[in-house]
Amino acid sequence: MAENIEKKVDLIVIGAGLAGMAATIFAVENGLTTIQVGSSVGEMLFASGALDLLGIHPVEQQKEWLDPWAGVSTLSRDCPKHPYALLGLESIRRAMDQFVDFLENAGLSYRGWPEGNALLPTCAGTIKITYRVPQTMWPGVTGFKQKLPALIVDFQGMKDFSARQMVETLGSRWPGLRSRRLDFTRQVPGVDRDNALMAEALNSQEVRTDLAGAIRPLLQGAELVGIPAVLGLRESEAFAADLEGQLGVPVFEIPTMPPSVPGIRLKEAMEQALRSRGANLVAGGRAVSVNTERRCCVGVVVQQGAYQETLEAEGIVLATGRFLGGGLDASRTVIRETLLDLQVHQPERREAWHRPHFLDPRGHPVNRAGLEVDELFRPVGSDGRSAFENLFAVGSVLAHQDWMRMKCGAGLAISTAYGAVQSFIHRRG
Ligand SMILES: Cc1cc2nc3c(=O)[nH]c(=O)nc-3n(C[C@H](O)[C@H](O)[C@H](O)COP(=O)(O)OP(=O)(O)OC[C@H]3O[C@@H](n4cnc5c(N)ncnc54)[C@H](O)[C@@H]3O)c2cc1C
Secondary structure (H helix, E strand, C coil): CCCCCCCEEEEEEECCCHHHHHHHHHHHHCCCCEEEEECCCCHHHHCCCCECCCCECCCCCCCECCCHHHHHHHHHHHCCCCHHHHHCHHHHHHHHHHHHHHHHHCCCCEECCCCCCEEEECCCCCEEEECEEEHHHHHHHHHHHHCCCEEEEEECCCCCCCHHHHHHHHCCCCCCEEEEEECCCCCCCCHHHCHHHHHHHCCCHHHHHHHHHHHHHHCCCCCEEEEECCCCCCCHHHHHHHHHHHHCCCEEEECCCCCCHHHHHHHHHHHHHHHHCCCEEEECCEEEEEEEECCEEEEEEEEECCEEEEEEEEEEEECCCCCCCCCEEECCCCEEECCCCCCCECCCCHHHCCCCCCCCCCCCHHHHCEECECCCCCEECCCCCECCCCEEECHHHECCCCHHHHCCHHHHHHHHHHHHHHHHHHHHC
């Protein structure tokens, strides 16, 4: 573990997914000394890079909300236990604005309509409803809205991305789309089969110039070019501008299947900006236990490699995710919270976890299992009291939400992180 890390801080954040990152950002922006402990295996590296706020509610009706704020109001009324209902519109709005501002300062610009959701073309040829999209994807949103004639390209050998499929599926909603397949580059063996390697290769001006040279003769009247989201691991906006300059038309990135380069960019930009603001990130560290005294958490035992150490803080934010992140674990009969064995809201019997049909549009009761929290985002026990005075829970580990079907993943992670950090600050006085 880093020698220079402070061993006693205001806040320890456990988890390095979007919720843990957001909690660390809000803590640092509020001047709190903060340690974040987390490994990087989480849902974020699978995420498209777009930030959803609320797209669908009620899920059984698949009702889409172009105005996410009206959707959040309705959801809060219909499902008063959804974490959004604990926050209120103003807090959610502040959280999203502050988070997007932080990303802008970290060198990653996000775009969206002032009040509305955006409709983002995906590689499957579907249209994703989302709130804020990386700058490099924005021309795809406006191009789809205006139905500009566009060329979609993909690369020979690339897995899970077919420009042709995208055009065939989306063509009826976006006439004037064409597809072409290109050889990516012959310079690095295997590069055309790995999103991250392609992104690295595009750091080279020579490779970008080759790519522009291959696309130019195919334009044939296209006013927009869509390419898989591999435009560099870091300077994607500059690289998109470079291609646009060479082609004379806007270029947009299309989210790929995992592993997602925009997800990697997001994580790296946040980590770098947090380090430069003095946050202690114990990357690759794992919280193995939490020391408690009566109703307070007093220390977190952190393992990094063979090394173990106890870190102390006034407050702890649990942002450990669900089953994929490892915050929840399901045995044959019960779902448990993995670190403190906190009470998990879940169906009473295993048979009630799932509905009979796997693809039931309502989802499954197990999707809404998780930690119930009080109005300060502290996990509660069976008596409804907070389990610990200074323990807060945020993100997808929370109960009464189904981020995947509601299209509210990032909004939930960011706004609950904001709520928990505000609660910590107010409680401390
Ligand atoms: C395929 C896919 C696509 C997605 N697309 C989108 C999208 O387009 N838009 C959107 O808004 N959202 C999207 N999401 C959802 C979004 O990524 C999640 O909602 C969000 O990542 C949840 O964040 P989280 O931090 O709560 O959980 P996670 O991302 O799971 O993070 C939890 C973290 O905690 C760590 N952890 C667990 N236990 C410990 C411990 N004991 N000690 C230390 N660390 C620990 C885990 O390793 C992990 O890094 C997508 C998710 C997936 C899987």
